[in-house]
Amino acid sequence: MRRRAGPGRRRLRSVALPALLLCAAGLGGCGGGQSIVAPRSHQTSLIALLWWWMLGASVVVFAGAVVLLAIAWFRRRTPGLPLFGRREEVAGGMVIGFGIVIPLVVLVALFAASDLYVIRFSEAPAASSTSLTVDVIGHQWWWEVRYPGTEAVTANEVHIPVDTRVNVVATTADVIHSLWVPRLARKIDMIPGRENRILFDTPDAGTYVGQCSEFCGLQHAHMRMTVVAEAPSAFHAWLTNMARPARAPATAEQREGELLFMGRGCAGCHQLRGTEARGKIGPDLTHLATRKTLAALTIPNTPAELSAWIRDPQAIKPGNHMPDLGLSGAEVAKIASFLEALH
């Protein structure tokens, strides 16, 4: 006569199987992107390693506890411990051993490894140890990016050279935001009145995604950025271009677009360096065409998407601070073609 698996075994199964499946699904889908276990810097590699050790230890402890509970179920008709019987001192000893001694040892080790060692790499870098500074200023709901010492200003996209210790200075223009590029660095909050700093330093060229991670209002969900790490020569070329003023429009359509930009209100919020557009409320658009995405990674940067955005920003990112300007389809097309030429 087969006995049905009792609550203990069923409990084990109900926990173990889904856990395994989820790990497979999750890990399978997560190589890269914004995952903290796909590190691309020394700092994040150490943190990822710390995580795997902590996960391993946690699995051992959790499994141990589940095993004890399973034993309790199997031995439910027999009082006392297996092997030791009804010796109260052993039961008490288990509580002291598992409840005080072992945790103390493990926690001291964890504290030393994480809060005394790894923390040295995740702290703000000593200013003298870095060779480039980038200012990232959080706004509702986009990132302003500046390179002090140059004229370069852009938005939602940070470029850094590989193998360079970059001092990232995180501040905010309005509410609290949090700069988080998981593959490159730990997160840092952007707090009014504070200048917080973290280190970007990666040997691997590539594009890394970041996302605001402190609730900052209606479009917190759509406040993302990319960090592009590239060879120093490519970086310097990019930076030099960023520092230049806006290109003059080449075609007639672009010239009309420029006139509309200045006359229909865009210049009141957006800056095009080298022109009369000096608005400081929205992102700098001087080199808009170099960016891969718009509206802080909400939509790709293509003529169609840009036109849709200009025509009705609230439909795409409801609640953002760009109003509906009441432009006609033709006007939108002209402005878009002007902006798409701003390389």
Added chain:
Amino acid sequence: MSGALPRGAATGEPPPAAGQGLSLQPPRSALARSGEAAARMAAERKAQPSGIWGMALFLCAETMLFVGVIGSYFYLDFRVKQWPPAGVKLPETLDPSVLTAVLVLTSVPMALAARRARAGRPRATFGLIALAAFVQCGYLAFQLHQFVAEAHTLHPQASAYASAYFTLLGLHHAHVLLGILFDLGLLFWLRTGLSDYRITGVRAVALYWHVINVIAVAVLITEISPSL
């Protein structure tokens, strides 16, 4: 020896000896309807009455409130370079200190009132509380006048310093007002004599004043700290 004793077995502890536990004659506070009876009742009790415990715990919460506001004051102080901000007059030290001393001294009549109440003397209790309340009202009137006058020159909306300064003082004055209202409540009941319940009330309000007066000193030190 197993810890799992069979159900129903006694623990092996001896039953309470005769003369302990329920063979005593516990007092019933409700039957104490005169001053002397109430005083005897209060004296017989071995533990503090519930009302004293309740007031003590309430005072723990209020103390934490002041720990918070004083802590916030100094937190903001240490966060900025200039405190008070430039252009703001440093606080006076003499006047506030004298006023606080006057308030703290009212703990004396309140403590005496509690003792008289325990001795079963309603009229003496009434008089002492009335004296304390009179001085406390005078103190509060003075302080409120100062408060309003200062708010016209140093606006609370001018800086974090001003906000913290006026909130600190405002919270304290609110607690003094509450204490005066307690005093008036007591005076209202004491018109018709003492009872055990009222003795506890007097003692509880005296306790309230003692703690508020200690807090008053802490508030004073905080308030004048830039001038120290």
Added chain:
Amino acid sequence: MGAALAPPAREQVARLDRVWKERTGLLGWLTTTDHKRIGLMYFFTTLAFFAAGGTEALLMRTQLIGPNQKLLTPEAYDELFTMHGITMIFLVVIPMTTGAFGNYLIPLMIGARDMAFPRMNAVSFWIFLGSGIFLYVALATGQAPNAGWFDYVPLASKQYDPGLNIDFYGYGLIFNGISSTAAAINIVVTIFKLRAPGMSLNRMPLFCFAFLAAAFSLIFALPSLTLACLFLELDRQLGFHFYDVAFGGDPLLWQNLFWIFGHPEVYIIILPAFGIATSIIPTFVHRRMVLFPLVALAELLVAFLGFGVWVHHMFAVGLATEVTIYFAAASMIIVIPSAIQIFSWITTILTGTPEFKTPLLWIIGFIVFFIAGGLSGITLAAIPFDQQVNASYYVVAHFHFVIFGGAVFPILGGMYYWFPKVTGRMYHERVGQLSFWLSFVGTWVTFFPMHIVGIDGMPRRIYTYVASTGWGALNALESIGAYVLAAGLLLVIVNLAVSLFKGERVGADPWEGDTLEWSTSSPPPPYNYAVIPTVTSAYPMWDERDRRRDRARLEGGQGVLARGHETPASTVQDAHLDEVLGMPPYSMWPLVVGLVLFVGFVMLLLAHYLIAAGVGGMLAAALLAWHARQPEQAPLDPAGGSPPALTQEAAP
């Protein structure tokens, strides 16, 4: 008490029945001061808020079931996640534990007839109800708080959130805090003073230790929140600058004040759950708790140490490393008292002969979730790791494991365990077990994947996400889990509701429990105990000699205390009988005070300060009237004179 009584005893009990007769009808409930009725009112009110908070959760989970869903606008989503947090913490877990379980059970467990301050107990309930209505009026009028349950400034300042939303939050939480503070004071004084003779502190049930620790924490922690909200409203309404950098203020002042409350708050949430677990385990495994005194000490230690760890919510804020390291160390130390309790529970179950009935199943589920949630909490004390996953779904996973699995599971187990005591009927065991398994699986499927998406970079409080993140699959799974969980919870309610009418009738002690409440009838009479129990052990119901002594005294007409609404008070440490207290019967003043306060807070919300001051005057008048009728004026049976001995209660 069952057995036939001799005439003198019967007369005593008849007098008790007369004196403690409950007022019927709506007026009876509105003016009640009986801890059991108040406990039941808390219970049903918190269940209603639980349904609201759960609906908010289901709406959010439906919105997140796939990328770029359009079920909810960002405004709606922001109000929902904020109200979900506020509801579950302030309107469900705290009132359910301190208000429902605490009120109903503490006097019964300590052998008393009511709480120390019965009218303050009633006003705690009315204020709680008022604060809940206050907050939900906000949601109903589309201006619910919308900056998260911890409401960081400057987002919550007037500049960025100009409407009434945040004012509902600020005033609502101050209002709610009055209820919790009053309830906590009541719990402490009741436990200190009203224990049955002989129930010295070391013989008190672990349930009471846990509630005592939680109550002390509430008293010391709530003022910080009250102050934070006061500063917030002063900034918003009167233009003060506590949090305003431009004028010398600091947004981190809000964070510090909030979390100085917020961290002890989570221990306040979990400690009563520990208390429920330590009540259920000995009963169902038929043995005493291993190392009982150490467990009691651990409960108190958790509450105390909980005040020293709050900065671990702020590790990403940019504080000096030395500061963060101290708080990480403190956060790790607090693991020890929790681990002591966990292993005491496990070894008690292991060395006993457990009967896996529904209440014990919920506690086993609780242990499993609490260990997992505790482990993820330990990982968060590793600062660099926390600096990666802070404000991501990993943290959402952690706190749902410890709050939902850790606090709500014992609450549900406790509902099953004490259902027979409160109603006199037994619930359906099979359906009970099914409700547990559905909820257990649902909780795992909902919250476990959140660890993974958090590691995968998903921040919290986002109303949607783009498909390229790859978070869709796990989010869909979490949403399905939420529906399964909802089904399990619904089944709990259905089981208990149907059993209320159809359940098999039971007597005083269907479980052979160890604590005093199982010695009185199910449901208990209004006066709880016909004779005041005496106690000589920490497991009074397993010590038969006490109960035989109690019965003997009842038959002799001693210790009945039937001259009025009476309960004994004892000394704090050793519980020597000290005096007999007269308890107030019915009173309308708690309801009046609750109403007046509600009106006062509405006036503050609408910035009608003069009217609010006037309402303050009305409050003073109501409180004066409240105290007008004092115990000395309560009617008593015999004429005055010196108090007779407790051993001799002959009729006049």
